Amino acid sequence: MTACLVPSAVLDVxxxxxxxxxxxxxxxxxxQHELGGVLFTxxxxxxxxxxALRIWLLARAHDELACSLRQRLxxxxxxxxxxxxxxxxPGYCCRIMYDEWGGKREVLQGDVAPLTMAELSPFLPRLQxxxxxxxxxxxxxxxxxxxxRGGVEGPLLMDVHSLTLGRRKDGLxxxxxxxxxxxxxxLADVVQMNELEAHILGAPADEEGLLDWASLLVERGPRAVxxxxxxxxxxxxxxxxxxxxxRISQKAHPVDVAHEIDPTGCGDVFLAAxxxxxxxxxxxxxxxxxxxxxxxxxxxxxxxxxxxxxxx
Numbered sequence: 001m002t003a004c005l006v007p008s009a010v011l012d013v014x015x016x017x018x019x020x021x022x023x024x025x026x027x028x029x030x031x032q033h034e035l036g037g038v039l040f041t042x043x044x045x046x047x048x049x050x051x052a053l054r055i056w057l058l059a060r061a062h063d064e065l066a067c068s069l070r071q072r073l074x075x076x077x078x079x080x081x082x083x084x085x086x087x088x089x090p091g092y093c094c095r096i097m098y099d100e101w102g103g104k105r106e107v108l109q110g111d112v113a114p115l116t117m118a119e120l121s122p123f124l125p126r127l128q129x130x131x132x133x134x135x136x137x138x139x140x141x142x143x144x145x146x147x148x149r150g151g152v153e154g155p156l157l158m159d160v161h162s163l164t165l166g167r168r169k170d171g172l173x174x175x176x177x178x179x180x181x182x183x184x185x186x187l188a189d190v191v192q193m194n195e196l197e198a199h200i201l202g203a204p205a206d207e208e209g210l211l212d213w214a215s216l217l218v219e220r221g222p223r224a225v226x227x228x229x230x231x232x233x234x235x236x237x238x239x240x241x242x243x244x245x246x247r248i249s250q251k252a253h254p255v256d257v258a259h260e261i262d263p264t265g266c267g268d269v270f271l272a273a274x275x276x277x278x279x280x281x282x283x284x285x286x287x288x289x290x291x292x293x294x295x296x297x298x299x300x301x302x303x304x305x306x307x308x309x310x311x312x
Contacts, residue, residue, distance in 0.1 A: 010051075010078070011279055012126045014152075015042040016058040016140070017133035018112065019065070020094045024264055027100040032264075034303045037092070037135040039073075040268035041159075041275075043304050045131070046076040047311040048276040048294065054078045056123055060087040060112050073304075085119055087112050092136055095171075096264065102230065107171040114140050117147045124151035129279050132188070133271060137162035142180055149187045155223075155278055158188035159271045164200040175200045186221030190238075190278065192271055195229045203227070210235045211247050218245065224284050226291075228270055230263075234292060238284045248285055253296035262302050269310065270295040 017038025024032040042057045049055070061069065061084045070081045095107040124130075130152045132145070140148070149156060163184060166176035177200055178184060185191050199205065203213040214225040214237035224238030229252075236248040273294035277287035294310055301309055 010054050011128045012054045012056060013045065013049075013275065013279060014056045014058050014123055014127045014130040015045060015133065016115065016120075016131065017041065018092055018135040018139055019059050019061055019069075020092045020108075020135060021090075022264070023093070023095045024262075025095070025097045026262075027098055032302065034264075035069075036265060036304065037094070038133050038268070039069075039304050040265035040298075040307070041131060041133050041272045042079060043073065043076050043307045044265075044269045044272035044294070044298075044310055045275055046079045047308055048273055049078055050276075050312060051077055053276065053279070054080060056080050056127070057084060058115065058120060058123065060085045060091070060115070062087055062089065062091060065091065075308075083123070085115060098263070102263070106165070106173040108136060108167055108173060109171045112136075112138065114138060114144065117144050120144075120148060121151060124148065127152055127154065129154040129157070129275065131157045131159075131271060131275050133159045133268060134161040134163045135268075137165055137178075142183060145184070145187050155189040156187065157190040157271065157275050157278065158185075158192065159267060160185070160191065160193035160197050160201070161267065164193075164197045177201055182220060185217060185225075188222050190224045190226070190274065191217065191222045192226045192228065192267070192274065194267055195227055195232075198227045207232075207235060207249055211237060211249065215245060215247060226274070226288055228267060228292075228295070234288060236284060236288045240284070246284065248288065250285075250288055250292060253293045255296050255299045263299060265301075265304075266295040266298045269298040269307075273310075 020037035022034045022036040066084045092110040097105045165173040217225045226236050228234045233252040234250045270291040274291040277290045
């Protein structure tokens with residue numbers, strides 16, 4: 001992984017993605033209406049940062065939503081919402097439908113213009129790390145991501161997420177391997193994805209095959225590749241500072257099934273915890289374990305307003 005000094009002062013971290021207005025339908029008939037998307041990563045990072053991080057949310061929001069967020073999230077440690085990029089549209093609305101086997105379908109409505117290098121370039125020199133969470137897959141084009149990579153000195157962490165999804169005219173998302181997938185992945189120092197996203201990108205289904213595939217990706221650019229597998233844990237491949245390749249099969253942290261389980265935002269929280277550990281200089285194996293623990297805790301949390309429960 002990219003080396004990072006243990007912070008003696010507050011570090012600036014950019015979190016780039018889309019803010020979604022989610023309607024979540026659970027198998028038991030419960031329906032939630034929540035703000036989500038990149039807010040899960042940004043807020044969780046604030047609470048997990050222990051006061052050592054200043055988080056710049058790099059996302060679009062219309063005036064009413066931006067004003068509401070500044071009031072609602074004013075207590076999140078280190079979170080900066082002063083420079084949200086304007087959009088005249090209402091933004092993205094996502095309908096998430098979970099089934100009883102843990103699968104989900106998504107319908108995404110709305111269109112928001114991708115962020116541009118002209119908008120982002122003033123922020124890049126101040127950042128010690130950048131998190132890119134492809135909540136919708138439409139946040140950036142490949143050329144902009146490449147330009148950003150050249151403008152950030154610290155690590156760039158990427159959640160592949162919806163880069164692996166197409167969208168029909170009715171908004172229904174469907175699996176789709178992005179063109180130039182290898183180029184997208186090579187631009188990140190740390191790449192995170194879930195097991196389904198890995199399969200869409202060409203990974204085999206078995207654990208050993210996943211490890212081999214993740215290790216091959218490390219040879220093509222990223223310093224670390226992490227594939228989360230829900231209750232099956234995660235597989236991790238990466239380079240240590242001395243260049244040695246490490247391969248890890250990590251067990252999932254236990255979750256109290258006596259409580260209602262809400263998987264929404266677990267990948268986003270995993271990414272936040274992974275980032276918090278990475279910028280502290282934590283080794284890859286320990287960082288992945290911390291991220292898995294935070295994601296398991298998020299299963300017992302509903303919505304961004306409860307993310308304060310992740311604080312150490």
